[in-house]
Every structure is written in structure tokens, then in C-alpha cells.
Amino acid sequence: MPLIETSDGPDWRRRTTKQEFMIWFGWLIGTAIVVYAFHLISEKTIWFFVQDAGTQAMDIGTRMVPPKISYMDKLWLPVWDTLNIATLGTVIALIIAVPVAFAAARNTTPHPIIRATALLVIVSSRSVNSLIWALMLVFIFGPGVLAGTIAIGLRSIGFCAKLLYEAIEEIDHTQVEAIEATGASRAQQILFGIVPQVLPTFAGVGVFRWDINIRESTILGLVGAGGIGLQLNGSINTLAWTQVSMILLVIFVTVLISEWVSAKVRHAII
Amino acid sequence: MTEQVNPVYPTTWKRPPLISSATLRWSIILGAAIYLALALGTMDVKWSRVAEGLPRGQRFLDAFFPPNFADNRGVVWDGIQESIWMAVIATVAGIMMSIPIGLGAARNLAPKWVYLSCRAIVAGSRTFPEVILAIFAVKLFGFGPFAGFIALSIGTIGFFAKLLAEDIENMSAAQAEAVKATGANWFQWVNYAIQPQVMPRMIGLSVYRLDINFRESAVVGIVGGGGIGATLNTAFDRYEFDTAAAILLIIIGIVLVLEYASGYLRKWVQ
Numbered sequence: 081m082p083l084i085e086t087s088d089g090p091d092w093r094r095r096t097t098k099q100e101f102m103i104w105f106g107w108l109i110g111t112a113i114v115v116y117a118f119h120l121i122s123e124k125t126i127w128f129f130v131q132d133a134g135t136q137a138m139d140i141g142t143r144m145v146p147p148k149i150s151y152m153d154k155l156w157l158p159v160w161d162t163l164n165i166a167t168l169g170t171v172i173a174l175i176i177a178v179p180v181a182f183a184a185a186r187n188t189t190p191h192p193i194i195r196a197t198a199l200l201v202i203v204s205s206r207s208v209n210s211l212i213w214a215l216m217l218v219f220i221f222g223p224g225v226l227a228g229t230i231a232i233g234l235r236s237i238g239f240c241a242k243l244l245y246e247a248i249e250e251i252d253h254t255q256v257e258a259i260e261a262t263g264a265s266r267a268q269q270i271l272f273g274i275v276p277q278v279l280p281t282f283a284g285v286g287v288f289r290w291d292i293n294i295r296e297s298t299i300l301g302l303v304g305a306g307g308i309g310l311q312l313n314g315s316i317n318t319l320a321w322t323q324v325s326m327i328l329l330v331i332f333v334t335v336l337i338s339e340w341v342s343a344k345v346r347h348a349i350i
Numbered sequence: 351m352t353e354q355v356n357p358v359y360p361t362t363w364k365r366p367p368l369i370s371s372a373t374l375r376w377s378i379i380l381g382a383a384i385y386l387a388l389a390l391g392t393m394d395v396k397w398s399r400v401a402e403g404l405p406r407g408q409r410f411l412d413a414f415f416p417p418n419f420a421d422n423r424g425v426v427w428d429g430i431q432e433s434i435w436m437a438v439i440a441t442v443a444g445i446m447m448s449i450p451i452g453l454g455a456a457r458n459l460a461p462k463w464v465y466l467s468c469r470a471i472v473a474g475s476r477t478f479p480e481v482i483l484a485i486f487a488v489k490l491f492g493f494g495p496f497a498g499f500i501a502l503s504i505g506t507i508g509f510f511a512k513l514l515a516e517d518i519e520n521m522s523a524a525q526a527e528a529v530k531a532t533g534a535n536w537f538q539w540v541n542y543a544i545q546p547q548v549m550p551r552m553i554g555l556s557v558y559r560l561d562i563n564f565r566e567s568a569v570v571g572i573v574g575g576g577g578i579g580a581t582l583n584t585a586f587d588r589y590e591f592d593t594a595a596a597i598l599l600i601i602i603g604i605v606l607v608l609e610y611a612s613g614y615l616r617k618w619v620q
Contacts, residue, residue, distance in 0.1 A: 114442050117435035121495045124432070124576065129492030136490045164389040207605040208598060209569045211481060215586060220407030222399040229393075276365065299481045302573065316485060328478070335477045 144325035151326045155311065159330060161225050162307035165300065166293035166338075169232025174286050177237050181244035188248060188270060198241070205238030210296045214305035228305035232297055236289050247281040248274060284346050291342035298331045410591065417599055418592035422585070426597055429571075429581030430604070436495045436502065436577050437563035443499070444506025444563075445556055451507060452514030453540065459518060468511070475508030484570035498575030502563045509562070513555055514548065521547045554616035561608045568601050 084091045095103070182188045184198035214231035221227040256273035264272065301309025308327060315323040369375040419426075454460045454468035475483070484501035491497045521544060529543035571579020578597060585594040 114439055117439045120431070120435050121439060121499055124494050125496040126492050126494070130496060133490040140486075140489065160392065164393060167385070168389060168393075203606055203609075204602055207565065207602040209565060211569045211572060212582065212598070215572070215583075216410075219410050220403045222396065222403055224395065224399075225393050226395045226400065272365070295477070295479055299479050302481065302485075312482070316489075328482075331482075332474075332477050336473075 140321060143321040146322065147326040147329055148320075148322035149326065151323045152330070155308065155327065155330055158301075158308040158311050159334060162294070162297045162309075162334070165225060165228040165232055165297040165305075165307050166290060168229045169297070170236060170286060170290045170293050172229065172233030173236030173240050173289065174282075176233070177240035177244060178282075180237060180241040181248060182270070184241060184245040185248035187251075187253075188274065198245075202238040202241050202245075205234055205236075206242065207238075208235070210235035211299060211303060214300045215303045218304045223304035223306070225306035228297060228300040228307055231300060231305055232293050235296070236293060239292075240285050240289055243285045244278065244282060247278045247285075251277045280349050283349050287342045287345045287349075291338050294338040295335055298334070413589075413591035414595040416592065417595035418590075419596045422581075422590070422593045425581055425584075426578075426593070426600070429578040429597075430600060432495050433564060433567040433571075433577035433579070434604075436498050437560055437567050440499050440502030440563050440567075441506060441556060441560045444503040444559070445510055447503065448507045448509075448511035448514060452511035452518070455511055455515035456518035458523075459540075459544075468515075472508055472512045472515070475504045476512060477508075480505040480566045481569055481573055484575040485573050488574040493574045493576070495576030498567060498570040498577050498579075501570050501575055502566060505566065506559055506563065509559055510552075510555065514552060517548045517551055518544055550619045553619045554612075557612040557615050561605070561612050564608060565601075565605055 084093060180198050180201055183190070183194050184202060186195070189195040189198070210231050213234045214228055217227040217231050217234075221230070251274055255277065256269055259269050259273040297307050297309075298312075299309045301307045301311065302313050304310070308331065312324065312327045312331075315321075315327060367375060369378065451468050451471055454464045455472055457465055460468065480501050483504050484498060487497035487500040487504075491500060525547065526539065526543040529539055534542065567575075567577040568579045568582065571577045571581070572583045574580070578601065582594060582597045585591070585597060
């Protein structure tokens with residue numbers, strides 16, 4: 081913190097003039113970027129529709145109440161499908177993520193090239209959204225739950241494997257060394273020295289991802305990959321707004337419950 | 351002298367299980383088995399369709415290679431620019447909106463009714479995936495990046511306000527008290543006691559959120575929200591899979607760069 085000597089004695093400042101100038105310049109650049117971005121977006125916007133949005137919102141809002149409770153009869157199966165997509169997808173992801181994570185962790189990887197490949201798998205799985213995976217898988221498996229499940233699975237591999245391999249890298253090495261000292265083979269070292277240390281993380285990551293997957297699987301139906309999104313899309317396209325609000329309500333409750341369950345389970349494990 | 355007792359030491363060792371209570375462990379295993387049977391039983395997969403789809407999937411994958419970066423270069427470049435700018439302003443706008451909401455959602459700052467209403471906003475925007483928000487934004491604001499911008503901003507609020515509120519709740523109360531003791535008013539209190547404590551983490555989180563927003567901008571386009579997602583969807587609809595492959599690779603590349611940059615920046619800030 082600089083002291084600037086003035087005629088009235090030392091003057092305390094938080095930053096030097098140079099630092100203040102740098103910060104000011106940073107803000108200038110940031111503001112310029114935002115203004116430029118907004119300009120580009122606004123060029124592609126039909127402002128009439130935006131001005132109209134308030135009335136539209138009121139209109140849709142009034143048509144959405146009251147939610148059509150009787151529609152619930154037709155929603156039980158899609159909700160069950162959505163749960164299955166999320167759960168089975170998470171299971172698939174975990175099964176594949178374990179070997180990938182061990183290949184990607186610096187201390188367990190058999191070879192640097194295998195490590196690079198595993199990291200590539202993790203990155204590509206993480207960067208492609210589950211909706212895009214679903215879009216592609218619907219082409220292959222046809223519309224339905226299977227495409228959605230595999231999409232969720234593929235998308236979750238990266239997430240689970242990343243958190244898992246970070247956990248593997250952060251284990252306590254003394255335990256592995258102790259087991260090595262008993263003459264254990266490499267596989268036994270992993271099984272008895274590393275696995276027990278990462279097992280709680282593994283369970284926690286699985287439940288955490290399951291919670292995220294419930295949320296993601298509600299939208300897969302938009303591209304035909306099963307679950308409640310199918311009903312949502314249909315209801316929006318037929319302008320059946322009371323059904324839409326019912327579906328949104330169901331999604332809201334499902335997500336709240338899954339969040340609660342996941343928090344409870346993680347709390348119990350960790 | 352008492353007689354010598356030879357205690358019987360166990361000669362075998364079993365690994366302790368993750369869940370120590372046997373009843374709980376077995377009921378979880380049993381429950382999982384029943385669930386799996388039910389889920390797989392109701393999954394309704396048309397295996398004939400899958401068998402038919404696999405060779406088609408092969409052709410589909412073949413069509414992806416080699417990725418075609420050349421033919422639709424202009425459109426793809428436009429889409430990417432749109433996505434990036436959309437992500438940037440959605441992040442900025444979302445964060446600006448989530449600061450008051452985050453302050454309101456912190457239990458140690460806000461009175462109960464403010465706390466509850468802000469928490470309700472956070473829960474609402476967190477529950478619905480960006481794609482569902484985007485569907486409604488498209489309905490209200492018309493097709494194009496403006497709708498995507500709104501959807502991503504609302505998604506940002508749910509993420510950022512929640513983490514901001516949690517960070518404020520976990521801050522050190524001593525500093526807050528010290529500033530309050532100097533007779534600071536509420537705004538000075540927030541600015542000098544709370545803001546410096548949460549700022550480093552918030553900068554990291556905003557870069558992380560920019561990363562998420564870019565990824566999500568690739569999917570809001572599928573429902574009409576503009577950006578690279580719209581381009582990707584068009585490529586799929588026109589069966590230009592080589593262009594789609596190029597777009598996917600570009601998305602993966604940008605996400606990689608962003609992730610690396612955000613990791614670096616977060617380390618630098620802390």
C-alpha cells in the first residue's frame with residue numbers, strides 16, 4: 081500500500097496510481113466488450129417482439145393457470161421414464177468412468193499416452209451437451225428411452241471421471257506404500273490401497289451426477305429421446321398451456337425431491 | 351503366576367464394507383436390484399429398430415469424417431461469434447442481476463421475507479434447465495440470440511446467486527462486525543466487509559459461468575435461441591454431418607481453451 085508524501089503529510093492510498101489506472105483500463109475494456117456484444121445481438125433482434133414480450137407473458141401466464149391436474153394421469157409414465165433415463169444413464173456413466181478415471185489419474189495411469197487418451201475422452205464427453213448427444217443418438221437408436229439413456233451416460237462419463245481422477249490423485253500415499261510393503265501386486269495396491277480411499281467420493285459423485293441428470297433428462301424429449309420433455313414439447317406445440325404448467329410443476333417437484341435425496345445421501349456418506 | 355493364555359488371532363482379514371450396517375446394505379442392494387428389474391422391464395426398447403439403426407449409425411458416423419470446415423465457413427463463424435457474445439452478455443447481465451438476489455438470499459443479511467422470496471427465485475431458475483427457459487424466451491421474445499441471452503441470464507442467476515449467498519453465509523463474521531463497529535451504514539458495510547471476502551471466489555465463479563454459458567449456448571439454439579446451436583441444428587436437419595462434426599470439434603476446442611483459461615485465472619485470483 082503506497083504512501084504518497086504531500087505537503088500536509090503522508091497520504092494513504094489503497095493502490096498506486098499505476099494500479100488504479102490498470103484497473104480503470106480493465107473496466108474500460110470490459111465495458112467496451114459488453115457494449116459491442118450487445119450491439120451485435122441487438123442487430124439480430126426484432127425489437128418489436130421484445131416490446132411485445134410483456135403482453136405475451138401476461139397472455140401465456142393467464143392461460144397457464146390453473147394447471148390441468150387431470151393431465152397427471154398421463155404423466156406418471158413419462159416421469160418414470162425420466163427417472164429411468166437419469167438413473168440408468170448415471171449407472172452406465174459410472175461403469176465407464178471408473179477405468180477412465182484410473183487411466184487419467186497421474187498416479188495410476190499405465191502410460192502417459194493412455195493418460196492423454198483418457199483426458200481426451202473426458203473433455204469430449206464434457207463439452208458436448210447431453211441434448212446434442214441425444215440428437216445424434218436418436219439417429220442411430222431411433223426415438224425413445226434408449227437414446228436418452230445413452231446420451232445421459234455419454235455426457236456424464238466426463239464429469240464423473242474428472243471428479244474421480246482428481247480424487248485418486250489426492251489420495252494419501254502412505255496407505256498405498258504400506259500395502260506395497262506387504263508385497264502386494266499393482267492391482268492389489270489399487271484394490272486395497274486406493275479404492276477404499278476413493279469409494280466415498282465415488283458414491284458422492286454418482287449421487288451428485290444423478291441429481292444433475294434428473295434435470296437434464298427432463299429436456300431430452302425435445303429431440304425425441306424420451307422422458308417428460310416429449311410431453312412438454314407436444315403440449316407447447318399444441319398450445320395446451322394448462323398442460324405445460326402442469327408439466328413444469330411436475331418437473332419442479334421431481335427436481336426438488338431429487339435434490340433433497342441427493343443432499344441427504346451425500347450428507348450420510350461424507 | 352497365572353496360566354498362559356494363547357489368544358486366537360484372526361488369520362484372515364476381510365475388507366470392511368462401505369456401509370457398515372448389514373441390514374441397510376442388503377436392503378439397498380435388494381432395492382437396487384428390484385429397481386433395475388423394473389426399470390429395464392418397462393424401458394420399451396424396440397431392439398429391431400436398434401438392430402436396423404446400427405448399420406445406419408455406422409454410415410452416420412462415416413458421414414462425420416472427415417469434418418468439413420470449409421463449405422459453410424461463413425455461417426459457422428457467424429454462429430460461433432453469436433454464441434460467444436451471447437455468453438458474454440448473458441454472464442454479465444446475469445451476474446448483475448444475481449448480486450442483489452444473492453445478497454437477499456443470504457440469511458445473515460436479509461430479513462426473513464426477503465430471504466424467502468430470493469431463495470424462491472433462485473430455486474425457480476435453478477430447477478429448469480436452460481433449454482426450457484429458452485423455449486419460453488423464444489415464445490416471448492421471438493427467435494434469435496436475444497431469447498438465448500435471456501434464457502442464459504436467468505440460468506446464471508440461479509447458479510450465481512445461490513453460490514454468492516452461500517459464500518456470504520460462510521464468511522467470517524468478525525470482519526463484518528469490525529466494519530459495523532466503525533458506524534458504517536448498510537452499503538458501506540456490504541462494500542467494505544462483505545465484498546472483499548467474497549470477491550476472489552466470485553471472479554473465479556464468473557469465469558466458470560462464462561464457460562458454462564458458452565456450452566449452453568450451443569444447445570439453446572436447438573429450440574430457436576440463436577448461436578452456434580442453431581447452426582448445428584440446421585446442419586443436422588440438412589444432413590450435412592461433416593459440417594456438424596466440424597462444429598462439434600470447434601465447440602470442444604473453444605470449451606477446452608475456456609476451461610484452461612478459467613482454471614488459470616481462478617488460480618491467479620486466489
